Amino acid sequence: MEINWTEIENKWRSKWIENKDFEANPNEKPKKFITVAYPYPNSPQHIGHGRTYTLADVHARFYRMQGYNVLFPMAFHYTGTPILGMAKRVEANDKELIDNLKNLYGVPEESIKEFVEPIKIADYFHEEIKTGMIEMGYSIDWRREFTTIDPVYSKFIEWQINTLREKNLIIQGSHPVGWCPKDQNPVSQHDTLGDVEPDFTEYVIIKFKFEDYIIPTATLRPETVFGVVNLWVNPEIIYKKITVDDEKWIVSLECAYKLEFLDKKITYDGEIKGSELIGKSVTVPHREESIIMLPANFVESGTGTGVVMSVPAHAPFDYQALEDIKKTHLEPELFTKINQIVPISIIETEGYGENPAKEAVKKFGVVDQNDPKLEEATKEVYGKEFYGGKLKSNTEKFSGIKVAYAKDTIKDWLIENKHADILLELTNTPVKCRCGAECVVKVLNNQWFLNYGDKDWKKLATKCFDKMNILPQEIKSEFNYVIGWLRERACARQHGLGTKLPWDKDWIVESLSDSVIYMAYYTISKFVNDKTITAKNLSKEFFDYVFLDKGNVKKISEITKISEDTINEIKKEFQYFYPVDSRHSGRDLVPNHLTFFVLNHVAIFPESNWPKEIVVNGSVLMNGSKMSKSMGNIIPLRKAIQDYGADPIRLAIIISAELLQDADFNMESVSGIQNKIESLYQECSRLKEDKIENLEAEDRWILSKTQNMILQVTTAIEKMRLREALHDILFAFESDLNWYMKRTKAKNRENISGILHQINSMRVAMLSPFAPHIAEEMWEKLGHSGFASRSRWPEFSQEDIDAAAIQSEELLKSTIDDVSNILKVTKITPQKITIYTADSFKSKIYHSILEKVMVGQTNMGSVMKELIANPDTSDVKRIPDFVQKTIKDILSEPTEIRQKKLESKEFDEKSFLVDELTELGEKDFGVDIQIFSESDSNLYDPKGKARHARPFKPAILIE
RNA sequence: GCGGGAGUCGCCCAGCCUGGUCAAAGGCGUAGGGCUUAGGACCCUAUAUCUCAGGAUUUCGUGGGUUCAAAUCCCACCUCCCGCACCA
Known part of the structure; x- marks a missing residue:
């Protein structure tokens, strides 16, 4: 008998909806509030998304059967920038994107035409994802659905961000971003050609004096300023004389251009050829020593300032260039000067002698300064010195400090004494904006930050994490680590969808910051959707009262024009369902969303409303490899439902891996599970309820084993070890059942259908959170009325375990063996x-x-x-x-x-x-x-x- | 470098927290048998090595250690994967 999954699933889904089975309102029962990270609707959901939601749904259904009043809601995160980029690409008729939309995502042509409007994209995939969730049988209370650009939600975010600011947790500062000079906009991965993330590093610019000018050199190792013996200039480059704020600099054209975006005023005064600088002297800052400028062709105009300082004791490039130049024909005067140059060794590292650069050059067999092996040599010396080196006594007050620490200290000291500046530069150049322009690094001023570096804030968050149940346990140390290194984080952007900063309308609340306490909003969104409350007149006082129990209801009623009773009802709803009992999410959100979720809760809410549990799951692989657009192995969830049925997908995802592991989704596991379910279904169709009497040895044994299974399954689910639980229900128990069948057959017993019916009813009930549709069908076939999903979770009873029966049965088995x-x-x-x-x-x-x-x-x-x-x-x-x-x-x-x-x-x-x-x-x-x-x-x-x-x-x- | 995770009998993968039911579950594959017009599905048997009495031997990345007993605990090492941000 083949199962028609679609038919069965449709049948039970409509019955659940008819019964409003998943709508949760406050009542006298104990509650559980289960939430999952809401989706960003820029593509259809695939099986990977399905995993997180399925795990949460099983969790919710389990609690429901255990007698809890469970709220499991869902919303959609419209806030953010990717769909803006998409809309632009659609408008530009980007073939790759449109092909993907058409073929990979199956979006109809007329919808794609509308995608020039970002919200249309979100709306389309919103519906797509929602339908998929319904088809998967997720037990969601859809009355509470919302999107993050709804007006009332914006009011809520304003309240959130104002509350944080009142607590002095939001500060202002400057911040570098990838930037498109043509669009005058920040760029992220989604805005660039080839989807590359603009990646930049910070160079320290060290200022050498040259006559009236400053010749700046860019370095990643400011500590080596103590070991500089000459500068390298490329004689081929034509350098620019520029005024930077009130100083006169000589730099490459590219450098001057970069500086324009780094919050500096630049004017162009003239030019000078590199060759004109050769042989002339500059003064080393602080040391006030005179050193010479020498030619080197490894110096590039596009990197740094176009001039490089030379530290031949510690930089293989510099050492080699110095050796090379000795072999060329030069004026005798210059030649003498070069021969007088002695490398200055400033870092002491185990395994290296006086001149690490020289040693490395020898070790790697470098031929000349154009030898690619120099890169490797440099990497090795830098690595060893950075992590293992100490500064020598010729570095004055920094003597004895480890290089890893000295780097920042010396940088700050140099900047403080006006000997240095900062240059930010893209490392993965060229990064091209989708408009075609080449991106740069820009420093944005007046950026707003959430001050996650605040010590007291971190302390509160740590307290919350300590009290929390984190599943699986292993992930907890990761949270602690993240809390440790977290610093200020920009919380506003200049473009994208979202809520404007209430006090600075140029900025939009950034999307990871407007999704941290929204779980609270689920308790009021129901009243938004039925029009009890609207954005009009909603004030800070209203949210303070509902969420923080602050203020006077009478006054608030006057301000908001909402009746006192209604306001109190809303507050009651929040107080009933909060705190969050379990937050489910993929593990990629650990270092960001989940950590911010906790930080913002502890900042805003009293301890009694801090979240209680976080459940983290791994991702889904397709036949052993990662899902990706380029591999073309992304299976949209709805397509998979059509092909295999919702329940087999749910089961296959759960059975293939425990929480944190990556789950491998493949055809074999799906068909394996389908077959298993089919045979259980047939079994259920045969069994009729019957009386159970005159228990024989094997009856007592199988009933004891059943109790064992109930206990194991229940404790496994409590720890969210769903794979184990499902395995016990479907597979592990089967071998016991086989033995029982063999025993009863040998005795030609006819009176066992009552026992089998009882046992399988319990199995089906326990299967119901995992495969809800087919479980209902089996439940019906077993002759039960009502829903399996509404039945009571089988309860373990110690009395039904007959230790003697287990022992004697073991004796029998081992004797036969x-x-x-x-x-x-x-x-x-x-x-x-x-x-x-x-x-x-x-x-x-x-x-x-x-x-x-x-x-x-x-x-x-x-x-x-x-x-x-x-x-x-x-x-x-x-x-x-x-x-x-x-x-x-x-x-x-x-x-x-x-x-x-x-x-x-x-x-x-x-x-x-x-x-x-x-x-x-x-x-x-x-x-x-x-x-x-x-x-x-x-x-x-x-x-x-x-x-x-x-x-x-x-x-x-x-x- | 810092932080996290992993290495198991052809393959995938469970077991490790809480040592003994562990020559190690389950799935896949493979071989043989049953069922079937055929195919699929399903069921049974076998699947480290040796063994004509229920046994023995060598195995869980490598090397040590603790213990009556180690895949499991401790130490060292090797290899692989992931994260290190302002992006959802």
């Missing part, structure tokens, strides 16, 4: 099988050995001594190897089973095996089975095997 094992090894065809159980004397000794082992006594000699000392067991000396083997038996069992054996009384192995093994064994092996106790008087024991019998390990004779 042993027989098969012997048959396999000996390859004989059995004529007759005889089993001998141990006599009661051995059981007695077994128990006393067990007691001793349980208290840690495992030494054969001392156990033996004690046994002999006791008159009850002194006969043991006749069978010394029995003691040895028994200790081994016991040690090879887990502690809990030992404990159970210790607690339970001895049981009559012989009569149990006579009852249960005879028929089963005859079926399995096709011969008669006789069972004796080794102490029986009518013992049949031609080979003397009986004496080898041990408790739980009967002796066997096969003829």
Whole structure:
């Protein structure tokens, strides 16, 4: 019987909707508030997104069945810049993008035409994603849906950002960004050709005096200013004489252009050829020493200032250039000067002598200054010196400091003394804007920052993290680390969709900053959607009252024109559902969103409303590799639902990996799961409710095992180990069930359908959070009324566990295993099988050995001594190897089973095996089975095997 | 460099926190058998090595250590992956 997934899924989805099953309102029940990071609708969701939502949905459904009033809402994050870039590209008729939209995303042509408007893009994918979520069966309360550009949401963000500012957590400063000079706009990855992220570094410009001018050199290693012995100038370059603020500089044209964007006033005064500078002297700042300018062709006009300082003791390039120049034909005067240059060694590093640069050049076998091996040599010296080096005494007050620390200290000191400046430069040039212009680095002034570097703020956040349940545990240290290094973060941008800064309308609240406490907004969005509240008249006082319980309701009612009762009802809604009980997200959001989420909550809300739990999941791979547009292996979720059905996708995603691992989605796992579900479905269609009476040994056993499974599944889900839980329900339990079927078949029992019905009802109930649609169908087939998703989560009961039944069943299994094992090894065809159980004397000794082992006594000699000392067991000396083997038996069992054996009384192995093994064994092996106790008087024991019998390990004779 | 994670029996992957049920689950693959007109699906058996009595041996990145007992705990090392920002 093949399952028509679409039909079944549609059927149950509409029933749930009819019943308003997922709409949660405050009531007398305990609540759980589960949230997931809302999507940014710039593309359809794929299976990777589906994972996070599915995990959260399972969580929500689980809590619902456990009797909680669960709120699981969803919204859409319109704020941000990517869709702006997309709209621009559509307008420019960008073929690559349009092809992707058409073929990869399946967007109809008429919709693409509208995509020149950013909001249309968001609206389109919003609907697309939402439909997918509904099709996946997510138990979302859609009455609370919103987008982040709704007017009331903007009011909410204004309140949030004002509140933070009042607490002095927002500060102003300057900030560098990638910048398109043509568009006059910041650029990010989405705005560039080829989607490259503009990446920049900070150079320190060191100012050398040359007559009336300053010749600046750019360096990444300001500490080496103490080791400069000459400058390198490219004789081919025509340098510009410029005025920078009130100083006169000589730099390359490219450098002058870059400086224009770095908040400096530039005027162009004239030019000078590089060759004209050769041989002339400049003064080293602070040291006031005169050094010479020399030619070098590795100096590029586009990098830094076009002039480089030379530190031949520590920079392989400089060392090599100096060696090269000695071999060229120069004026004798200059030649003498060059020969007088002695490298100054300023850093002491283990493994290096006086001149690390020279050593590295030798080691790598560098030929001349154009040798690419110089890059490697440089990398090695820089790396070793930076992390392992210390400054020598010729660096004055910095002597003895580690290079890693000295770098910043010396930079600050140089800048303070006006010996240096900062130059920011793109490292991955050229970065081209989508408009075609080449990007630069620009310093934006008056940028607004959230001061995440604030110590008190960090302390509060750490406190919250410490109290929080973070799943999986391993990720917690990552959060602590992030909190540690976090500094100011820009919280406003100049373009993109979003809410304007209330006090500075040139800026828009940046999208990671307007999505940190929005979970609170879900409690009021319901009232926005039913028009109880509108943006008009919404004031700070209103939000203060609802979210912080501050202020006077009467006054607020006057301001907002909303009735006091309504305001109080809204407040009650918030107070009921808050705090967030569980926040689900992908692990890529750990160092940003999730951390900000906590930081902003602790800043704004009182401790009682701090979030309680964070659940982080890994990503989804497609057949073992990452999903990417270029690979073309992105499967849109809705396409996958059409192809495989929602439930198989949910199950495949969950079963393929535990939380933090990357889940590999592939066809095999989907069809494997489909088959499994189909057979369970058939099973459910057959079973009818029946009475359960006269429990036999195997009944008590399977019921005990069922209880075990319930316990395992429940605790696994509580820890969000969903893979384990699902595995226990679907697969692990199957082998127990198979054994049970085998047992009952051997006994020709007819009266087991009641038990199977009961067991499978519990399985289906537990399956319901994972595969909600098919579980409902199975539930119906089993003859239950109502929804499986509304049924009570099976409860573990210790009383239903029959330790004796488990033990005896294990004995039966291991005896059969042993027989098969012997048959396999000996390859004989059995004529007759005889089993001998141990006599009661051995059981007695077994128990006393067990007691001793349980208290840690495992030494054969001392156990033996004690046994002999006791008159009850002194006969043991006749069978010394029995003691040895028994200790081994016991040690090879887990502690809990030992404990159970210790607690339970001895049981009559012989009569149990006579009852249960005879028929089963005859079926399995096709011969008669006789069972004796080794102490029986009518013992049949031609080979003397009986004496080898041990408790739980009967002796066997096969003829 | 800093921070995090991983290395398991042909492949994917569980087990490690809490040592003993571990020659190590599950899936895939492979081989044989059943069912079927055929294919698929399904079911059974086997799948480190040796072994004609239920056993033995060598295995969980490498090398040490702790323990009666180590895939699991401790130490060192090797290799691989991810993050290091103002971008969702």
